[in-house]
Every structure is written in structure tokens, then in C-alpha cells.
Amino acid sequence: MEEKAFQEFYPEELSYCYGCGRLNDQGHQIKSYWDGDETVATYSPKPFHTAFPGYVYGGLIASLIDCHSTGTAAAAVYRAESRAMDSDPPLRFVTASLHVEYLNPTPLGVPLEIRGSVKEIKERKVVVESKLFAEGKLCARGEVVAVLIPEHFLPSKP
Amino acid sequence: MEEKAFQEFYPEELSYCYGCGRLNDQGHQIKSYWDGDETVATYSPKPFHTAFPGYVYGGLIASLIDCHSTGTAAAAVYRAESRAMDSDPPLRFVTASLHVEYLNPTPLGVPLEIRGSVKEIKERKVVVESKLFAEGKLCARGEVVAVLIPEHFLPSKP
Numbered sequence: 001m002e003e004k005a006f007q008e009f010y011p012e013e014l015s016y017c018y019g020c021g022r023l024n025d026q027g028h029q030i031k032s033y034w035d036g037d038e039t040v041a042t043y044s045p046k047p048f049h050t051a052f053p054g055y056v057y058g059g060l061i062a063s064l065i066d067c068h069s070t071g072t073a074a075a076a077v078y079r080a081e082s083r084a085m086d087s088d089p090p091l092r093f094v095t096a097s098l099h100v101e102y103l104n105p106t107p108l109g110v111p112l113e114i115r116g117s118v119k120e121i122k123e124r125k126v127v128v129e130s131k132l133f134a135e136g137k138l139c140a141r142g143e144v145v146a147v148l149i150p151e152h153f154l155p156s157k158p
Numbered sequence: 159m160e161e162k163a164f165q166e167f168y169p170e171e172l173s174y175c176y177g178c179g180r181l182n183d184q185g186h187q188i189k190s191y192w193d194g195d196e197t198v199a200t201y202s203p204k205p206f207h208t209a210f211p212g213y214v215y216g217g218l219i220a221s222l223i224d225c226h227s228t229g230t231a232a233a234a235v236y237r238a239e240s241r242a243m244d245s246d247p248p249l250r251f252v253t254a255s256l257h258v259e260y261l262n263p264t265p266l267g268v269p270l271e272i273r274g275s276v277k278e279i280k281e282r283k284v285v286v287e288s289k290l291f292a293e294g295k296l297c298a299r300g301e302v303v304a305v306l307i308p309e310h311f312l313p314s315k316p
Contacts, residue, residue, distance in 0.1 A: 016208045018215040026206035048184035050174045051252070052307075057176040058253045059224050063217025094209070095216050099257045149210075 005031035009085035019067035039116040056106040069144035072116035073126035093146035163189035167243035177225030197274040214264040227302035230274035231284035251304035
């Protein structure tokens with residue numbers, strides 16, 4: 001795995017995402033890395049992230065899959081273009097659609113591993129499959145269609 | 159609209175969901191009501207629920223759609239069976255799959271309205287479509303396949 005997470009390369013104004021922004025003190029601050037051709041993130045839910053006592057809330061699972069997948073999309077395009085992740089212009093993807101299948105109840109109290117793989121890659125659209133595991137068991141499978149962030153969306157262009 | 163939210167009928171042991179449990183002090187505590195044949199919930203995101211500054215985090219949108227839809231599923235089955243929501247045995251649904259399309263950026267700082275409608279209803283499986291609006295504008299559309307919670311899942315049956 002590489003040393004620095006994808007999200008640590010995001011420019012400051014794009015680093016306030018509740019799911020993965022390193023500057024959002026209230027958020028999950030997930031960090032995603034390459035691991036060969038896959039990407040991986042690990043997150044330990046808080047005790048209050050419950051669905052039913054003992055199990056992880058499905059909305060959190062959707063969030064982790066979402067942010068890890070958009071991060072994967074960006075990293076994959078940088079890699080496909082042989083560009084460093086801190087080169088200009090910054091590439092940042094947003095979610096066009098998110099699909100999550102909940103396959104098994106996800107136990108609370110253990111780290112969750114989210115592994116992403118790129119299913120389809122174009123310059124402005126990337127499809128990522130992310131699987132979420134607890135203690136090695138596949139608990140959820142997600143697919144995210146990520147699109148390059150439209151310029152009018154960017155905070156620097158009001 | 160009826161006076162009491164669906165989630166206020168859930169038995170105590172099923173009321174700790176981070177999205178909609180009335181007993182989860184850290185959670186969103188969303189409340190869903192009938193409005194004719196549709197269901198409605200309103201939620202005001204917190205200032206830190208950002209994607210990019212000024213816009214709502216997609217994972218929160220997925221969460222709101224998820225919890226409102228499973229609540230709608232339960233309420234719809236009670237209604238179809240002409241049963242009061244506090245009658246036994248309690249019906250509680252979990253998400254088998256969640257699909258969200260993000261149609262427009264969702265502005266932060268205004269209440270969001272989530273409106274659900276039942277697309278398909280069986281005793282143990284309900285498909286719900288939920289749309290999320292900000293200031294009357296459709297921002298996201300979701301579909302949830304909700305299934306009756308398996309008994310072994312219930313906290314009272316370890």
C-alpha cells in the first residue's frame with residue numbers, strides 16, 4: 001500500500017466531506033489506499049452507529065462505500081493518466097448513483113474493510129465496485145457511478 | 159398527517175437505529191408519517207453534513223432515504239393488514255438493497271423533505287421509492303427493497 005491516502009491529496013476546499021474530508025472534524029475521515037489493482041480503506045464504526053444493537057447501521061455502510069468509491073474513481077483516473085494525485089488540475093468525483101446490497105448483518109465492534117475495484121473507466125465517468133468485509137466476511141457489496149465534478153459545483157467558482 | 163411517527167411505535171429494543179431510533183441520542187432520529195398514500199419525513203442536516211461547502215453529503219441522503227423507506231415498508235404492511243402499529247407481533251424491516259440516484263446537488267441549510275411511496279408489497283418484502291426534495295426541487299431518488307427482519311436478527315433472541 002502507498003503511504004499517503006487519496007483523500008490527503010484533495011485540495012483544501014474539497015476536504016470538508018463528512019465521509020472523507022480530512023478537515024471535517026465531525027466526519028468519518030476515511031482514508032483510501034491502493035493495494036495492487038484494488039483500493040482499500042478501513043473504518044471502525046462508533047458504538048452509536050447501530051442498526052439494531054450489535055449490528056452496524058446500513059446508512060453508514062452506504063456512506064463508506066460511497067466515499068471510498070469516489071476516492072477510488074479519482075485515484076484511478078490519475079493513475080490511468082500517469083499523473084501524480086497532487087498535480088493540477090485536481091480531479092474530484094461525485095456520485096451519480098449508488099447501489100448497495102446488504103448481504104449479511106455487519107457486526108459492530110470490529111474494523112470494517114472496504115475494498116474497491118474499477119469496473120469501467122472513462123475520463124469523466126468511473127464505475128467502481130466496493131465490497132465491505134467484517135472479520136473477512138463479505139457483508140455488503142456496492143456499485144458507484146462516479147462522475148467528474150462539474151466545474152460550477154466547485155466552491156472556488158461561486 | 160397522523161400525529162405519531164412510525165418510529166415512535168417501534169419497540170424499545172429496536173429503537174437504537176442511528177438513522178431513526180428515538181433512543182439513539184447521537185443519531186438522526188428521523189420521523190416518518192403518512193400523508194395520504196405517501197409517507198413524508200423532514201430532516202434538517204447539520205452544518206457539518208457537507209459534501210462540498212454549501213451542499214449536503216450524499217451518504218446522509220442515502221441514510222435518510224434508507225430509514226424513511228424501511229419505516230414506510232413497515233407502516234405499509236400494518237396498514238395493509240389493518241393492524242395498529244403498536245399491535246403484536248411488531249413488524250420491522252431491514253434493507254436488502256438500496257439504490258440512490260443523485261439528480262441535483264442538495265443545498266445545505268434548508269430542511270429536506272423525503273417522500274415515500276410503496277411500489278410493491280408482500281408480507282415479507284416491500285419495495286419503496288423515496289424522493290428527496292430541497293425547497294421543492296427533486297434532488298435525489300431512491301429505491302429500497304425492504305425485507306421483514308429475520309427473527310434471529312432481533313436483539314431479544316440472542
